[in-house]
Amino acid sequence: MNILNKEQLRATDQHTIQVQGIRSWDLMERAARELLKAITREFPHGEFSILCGPGNNGGDGLALGRMLKEKGINTQVFLLESPKYSEDNLENQKLLEEFEVFNLEKLPELWPDSIIIDALYGFGLRTGLGIEWKALFEKIEGRTCLAIDLPSGLLADELTTSPYVKADIVYTFHCPKKAFFAPEHGIESFEIIDIGLEKVGDGNYQYLADVHLLLNQPSRFAHKGTLGQALLVGGSKGMTGAIDLATKAALRGGCGIVKVYGPGCTPDLPSEALVQRDINLEYIKQTPTIDAKTTAIGIGMGMSHNGQEALLEFLSVLPPIPLVLDADALNILAKHPEKIPTGAILTPHPKELDRIVGTSKSSFERWEKAEKLAKKKGIYLIVKGANTHIFFPDGKILVNSSGNYGMAKGGSGDILTGLLTAILAQGYPIEKALPLGVYLHGLAGDIAAETLGHDAMNAGDILTFLPDAWKLLRRRACTTSKYPRRSTEQRELL
Ligand SMILES: NC(=O)C1=CN([C@@H]2O[C@H](COP(=O)(O)OP(=O)(O)OC[C@H]3O[C@@H](n4cnc5c(N)ncnc54)[C@H](O)[C@@H]3O)[C@@H](O)[C@H]2O)[C@H](O)CC1
Numbered sequence: 001m002n003i004l005n006k007e008q009l010r011a012t013d014q015h016t017i018q019v020q021g022i023r024s025w026d027l028m029e030r031a032a033r034e035l036l037k038a039i040t041r042e043f044p045h046g047e048f049s050i051l052c053g054p055g056n057n058g059g060d061g062l063a064l065g066r067m068l069k070e071k072g073i074n075t076q077v078f079l080l081e082s083p084k085y086s087e088d089n090l091e092n093q094k095l096l097e098e099f100e101v102f103n104l105e106k107l108p109e110l111w112p113d114s115i116i117i118d119a120l121y122g123f124g125l126r127t128g129l130g131i132e133w134k135a136l137f138e139k140i141e142g143r144t145c146l147a148i149d150l151p152s153g154l155l156a157d158e159l160t161t162s163p164y165v166k167a168d169i170v171y172t173f174h175c176p177k178k179a180f181f182a183p184e185h186g187i188e189s190f191e192i193i194d195i196g197l198e199k200v201g202d203g204n205y206q207y208l209a210d211v212h213l214l215l216n217q218p219s220r221f222a223h224k225g226t227l228g229q230a231l232l233v234g235g236s237k238g239m240t241g242a243i244d245l246a247t248k249a250a251l252r253g254g255c256g257i258v259k260v261y262g263p264g265c266t267p268d269l270p271s272e273a274l275v276q277r278d279i280n281l282e283y284i285k286q287t288p289t290i291d292a293k294t295t296a297i298g299i300g301m302g303m304s305h306n307g308q309e310a311l312l313e314f315l316s317v318l319p320p321i322p323l324v325l326d327a328d329a330l331n332i333l334a335k336h337p338e339k340i341p342t343g344a345i346l347t348p349h350p351k352e353l354d355r356i357v358g359t360s361k362s363s364f365e366r367w368e369k370a371e372k373l374a375k376k377k378g379i380y381l382i383v384k385g386a387n388t389h390i391f392f393p394d395g396k397i398l399v400n401s402s403g404n405y406g407m408a409k410g411g412s413g414d415i416l417t418g419l420l421t422a423i424l425a426q427g428y429p430i431e432k433a434l435p436l437g438v439y440l441h442g443l444a445g446d447i448a449a450e451t452l453g454h455d456a457m458n459a460g461d462i463l464t465f466l467p468d469a470w471k472l473l474r475r476r477a478c479t480t481s482k483y484p485r486r487s488t489e490q491r492e493l494l
């Protein structure tokens with residue numbers, strides 16, 4: 001799903017109007033109808049106070065108000081006084097003439113228990129709102145508030161430091177907006193409302209959807225040799241848990257063989273993994289022989305001088321196979337950025353990224369720096385977080401749509417590394433492997449959160465539910481017509 005900026009949204013609007021032979025009014029009606037469905041589904045017994053602005057966002061609010069009233073649902077509608085209303089807004093005002101519409105004062109008389117619907121401004125806002133809006137926004141804070149398209153005052157594509165509505169749920173049309181992904185904006189929940197806009201090709205900035213279409217179907221004749229070998233390199237004295245989690249994740253990642261290379265102190269690992277230990281007890285000293293299809297290194301390697309030397313030596317002798325670099329490998333490479341290999345996959349969390357590209361004042365600045373680094377070095381960057389971003393060397397950016405805050409626990413990243421390595425080892429091209437791994441990891445976390453709750457779940461539970469995540473994705477793939485339904489297992493999944 002393309003994530004569009006406000007100019008692209010306007011162009012898509014116009015294109016849809018042309019192709020579908022409709023008026024912009026019809027789109028607004030569609031938008032309001034879909035909102036009505038979503039809101040009454042979520043709040044079947046609610047009464048509503050709608051705050052409408054002068055543009056089309058306000059028009060959406062007026063149309064929704066009419067539809068709610070026609071259904072006999074208690075609704076008050078407030079309209080901001082303005083010298084200029086949009087055409088569709090005016091048309092909707094006329095249709096509401098038989099109902100009362102109140103003038104929106106700075107502090108309107110809201111029903112005490114109503115749900116606020118914020119339809120003041122959407123993506124049409126040119127600059128941030130002034131502080132005169134603070135009183136109203138503070139008055140509605142603490143009440144259940146639903147924003148139409150965007151919380152009013154929030155700029156769709158930039159950092160907003162001026163006042164905006166704190167909404168509980170944002171019902172956003174067509175696609176999420178860039179501003180929703182910035183932690184500093186605190187958008188806790190958004191729901192995408194499909195209003196049937198025409199899709200115009202695949203853009204460079206996408207929200208992950210339909211990930212099941214990326215799945216390969218292994219042959220019935222597959223054997224451990226054809227499903228690929230993954231090699232995980234890492235561990236050091238006192239830091240052996242990370243390689244354990246990464247190994248277990250790789251073993252649930254679908255590849256034929258998982259090999260591990262670690263120092264002498266590497267603990268016992270699951271017996272399915274082939275473990276080789278370095279002659280040195282505390283850290284990796286020697287370079288392992290590589291006969292795997294893909295490698296992940298850095299997992300709990302430590303930052304000792306010897307560990308650093310071993311990593312740099314290892315990078316210099318690596319054959320051209322997909323390479324995932326995580327954790328301490330990133331910290332070591334932050335000191336030697338010139339040694340970051342072209343084509344490598346780096347999986348930093350924001351702090352690790354900052355060590356490579358310098359600190360940033362906002363998420364927007366960090367995204368910009370990540371995009372530049374990926375292009376300049378010809379690498380793939382997976383910047384982990386609530387909406388993990390995958391930056392490609394060609395400028396493409398994918399934003400993950402799965403995952404939850406229950407995954408914000410130590411060890412989650414090690415599991416992602418193991419999983420990615422195993423998926424790459426199977427021969428998936430990087431362009432598919434990265435979204436597949438990142439999405440699956442989040443999906444396993446979502447199932448864990450649903451089953452165990454966000455608080456109690458830990459990183460190991462992502463592993464526990466990885467099989468369910470794979471099965472869910474396979475099931476989705478089975479139900480799409482393009483996918484060949486070959487095996488009994490697949491038929492059973494249906
Ligand atoms: N394609 C879609 O997704 C559809 C979206 N719809 C809705 O339309 C709005 C966008 O409408 P638009 O009229 O362009 O803009 P707004 O309503 O957000 O605001 C315009 C309004 O605000 C005034 N204004 C601009 N900047 C400022 C400012 N800094 N301070 C004060 N006032 C400002 C401007 O002069 C206008 O009067 C979108 O978000 C959706 O809700 C369609 O209904 C369906 C298709």
Ligand SMILES: [K+]
Pocket residue numbers: 057118119120121122147148149150151152
């Ligand atoms: K709004």
